[in-house]
Amino acid sequence: MSALLAPTLMDAGLLAQLAVGGLAVVAAVLAPPRARNLAAGGALVATGLAGAVTGVAALLGVEAGGVPVPVALPLTAPLDALVLAPDALGGLFMALAGVVVALAALFGIGYAHGAAASRTGWTAFAVFAVGLQLVPAAADAISFLLAWELMALGSTVLLLADHAARGPVRRATLWYAVMTHLSFLLLLAGFGVLVAAGGSTSFAAMRTAGVAGPAADLAFVLMVTGFATKAGLVPVHVWLPRAHPEAPSHMSAAMSAAMVKMGVYGMLLLTLRLLPAGPRWWALVLVALGAVSALYGILQASVQADLKRLLAYSTTENIGLITTAVGVGLLLRDSGQSAVADVALVAALLLAVSHAAFKSVLFLGAGSVLHATGTRDLDLLGGLAARMPWTSGAFGVGALGAAALPVTSGFVAEWVLLQGLIHVDARTDRLLAIVIPVTMGIVALTIGLGLLTFVKAYGIGFLARPRTSAAADAREAGVAMRTAMVAGAVLVVGLGLVPGPLSQALAAAVAATGVASVNGAGLAVGAAAAVLDPVALTALAAAVLVPLVAVNVVLARRHPRREVALAWGCGGERTSPRMEYNATSYSEPVVRVFRASLQARRAVDVVHPDSAPMIVEHMSFTQETADVVESRLYLPATRALARAGDLARRVQNGSIHRYIGISFAALVLVLVVVAL
Amino acid sequence: MTPGSFAVILVHLVVAVLVTPLLIGVMRTVRARLEGRVGAGVWQPWRDLIKLLAKEPTRAPGSTPVLTLAPIVLMASSLVLCALIPLVSTVALASVPGDLFVVVSVLLVGTVSLALLGLESGTAFGGMGSSRHMVIAAMVEPTVLLSVYALSVPAGTSDLAAIVQARVADPISLLNPVSLLAIFALVVVVIAETGRLPVDNPSTHLELTMVHEAMILESGGRDLGWLELGSWLRLTALLGLVANLAVPWGVAPDAAPLSLLVGVGAVFAKLVVLGAVLAAAEVFIAKLRLFRVPELLAGSFVLAFLSVSASYLVF
8 A cells, every 4th residue: 555655656647547537437427418528528638648648757767666456366376466567668558548548539529429428438438548548557467457358348338339320330349349358368368378387467477487388389379369359460350340430430549549559569568578588480470460461451441432441441451560560570689680670669669659640630530521421431422621621631641641651650650660671681591581572562562552542532532522412511520629630630740750759769668779869850770870850851842842832923923823614524514523533433443453352242233224225224333342351261150150059059958857967967077077 | 961962952953854854855756756757856845844834724613722732742742852862963961861762752742642633623534543543653662662672782771872872882783683683673663653655655645544644634734834844853863763773873972063064964864865765665665454554563573572582592
């Protein structure tokens, strides 16, 4: 109790998160419906900010005294006290989760309606947020799993909130609940192996125990599968493209930008902190898992017409890139190239931070579009830039970040990753000479398809002319929603302009020495002797733009732009919006080029009038792109499970005699076992 | 940040803007003569440009600022590209070295602004061009980064100026198969990125085949002028890059006036020769079907990949 009475700064931050989170629950339950959004949302913004401050403090090296909660359960297992004490890496992820929760809650104040604005909705969000922010604070297996399960529970309830109104919500929640519990069970088993081998539930003891050999391998496989499920890596990504679109948008943002990151944090915790000296194949597994996810995710994202589903697949892609970077870092540490390995690990963290920033903006922007038009189908949108300038601007910045264009956080992160890859010395190591170029090729194709995906998302959704009246009547979002989106967009650009200090802090968090800040803003990759100074690059672009804009202004004075009712329209009336390219047609070449892996099914339906079979009266085209992993892997598995269930049902046919017989057999079996 | 590097950037920009329309004129004239036509003369692109910049652009009701911004952004990205690539001299700004990945992303800024412009007009042609343009850009990306990778391995850096200097210092490496493969892959990239035959035909308005022209179909006057100049500058910058990597002599190692003068002369000669060769080659090849383009790009990717792994395993 002494720590509770004389808390350190860090402990105060942790307790503040718990207290304000609790306050949010109280506000959600007690506030009248009109004030509920503001009261609960406001308390959650405060919770998120408390998490952000505490996390940044931990990242900068403020030591936690630790809040020990003695556990006295009548069990024989060696349960140590539950301790919350984030290290620098945990601090980073806590700060990341805190900022995302604050943005999502702020957005939610204006956005939440229907079931998401109910008592249950806000309470679930509060539980989720507190769990999310405490996962990286855990310093022992039990508190880690508790926070993990709190996070899973809150998100499942919130996801299910709207089940009465929309049918797909139930299916999505079922997938999510199954996958998230699969993840939990695998982690439980994995931690079980580590505790059995190390003799204690505390992370510090697990590390000093130096578990190696088959026990370590088993723990690695179990836990990486568990964390990959949460992180949405292929082939355990299937919940992601279902749950993200169906969740309320502020929740989608929090899940995609922060919750899946906990899977990444788990992998880093496992490979850097708990089992730091793993064999080489661990790193190769991570590289393969990441590369396949990145490519598969972006390929699926590029052909989606549902905006939120597109963003969900893009999350799989980004987490894939992060995992690849982690794998490359571990591989290089194993090969003794620690300087380049550091660059790859810092790249992984930068990718995680930048993904959190731009993906929150993108999901919040998608939420704003959904709020204004009632649809997330890109094929029905268009022309929103003129109607929703704030949303359009913020979404545009987020899309630039996702496409890794300068000067955004996404660009900086991918630049560091590419610098890490090209400076690997593979002359003496044949494995590296194959793995690194292949990884480079996959990363490059991912970047290329990412560009296409986000040009499509922005160009089809926000530019051109509205394709339906819903899009034509769209109105700009309210103040709270706008503020949240703009704040996120500022983060995307800010981290892209001044990446130096952040990168230095990240490097310290993973004990990397190769990355340093230069000129106060820029970034120098020591091992690679490469410099990136986005401020100077922007200054160069500005220096070029000034004379260009001056010439343009002079010309525009002399020959002002003329507005015409008809731009070209091929010499006739301005064409109907139905003739515009839409999201499906935009990605048609991709579907064609990658037909083997996308397996799109198309149907063209032509109706002729009875009198004239040569004349077309009506024509319709539908296209479905399947998730190959789902149809090839999961459907057969669920079918086999259902068949096994049918078989098991034969035992239970209602006959009392059979039940007595089964009980008797069980009793005999127990007696025999005891007698042996 | 020395005055020398500023002078070099200024020289790069001025040379690029002055030479580019002339280079296009030379390429068109070579092509015309080989096809038995007289051609409009090497100064025609300049005359076109001046005419376009003095004309008013039009705008449809409901259009967004993208219509005005995209041509300017394309122009600016092309100019930054010319400033970063060591066309005349290898002296670079200390804080913005001509890093290959930065160069590629600046190139992509131009690509994206064109694609968004194509979608902005909301016509079938614009969307079609934009879609094709982005698919080609996405497929080119692996080759770009891998050939960059291959060239950076011997020099140990992705800084373009340092790569060019390393190649001047070690001329034998120019004939190294690793280097030749990478340069060849880069040439395919340049052809695809700048919309030349066989990937795109810059002089067609046939709806089945056009890519670049479909995106800028709705633009006119000043906007079209910027778009044309911006696209041509991309060609100059990338051809200049390939020329200076393949034949690195003549590039000024410092910012002295005399060596800059030599550098300007050298890059002008290289650009004209390379442009003429490209134009002559275009006479003999037909445009590929759009869905055959990925095969071409996959081929160039394999070359780039071979080049990288050979640089590790063989040399």
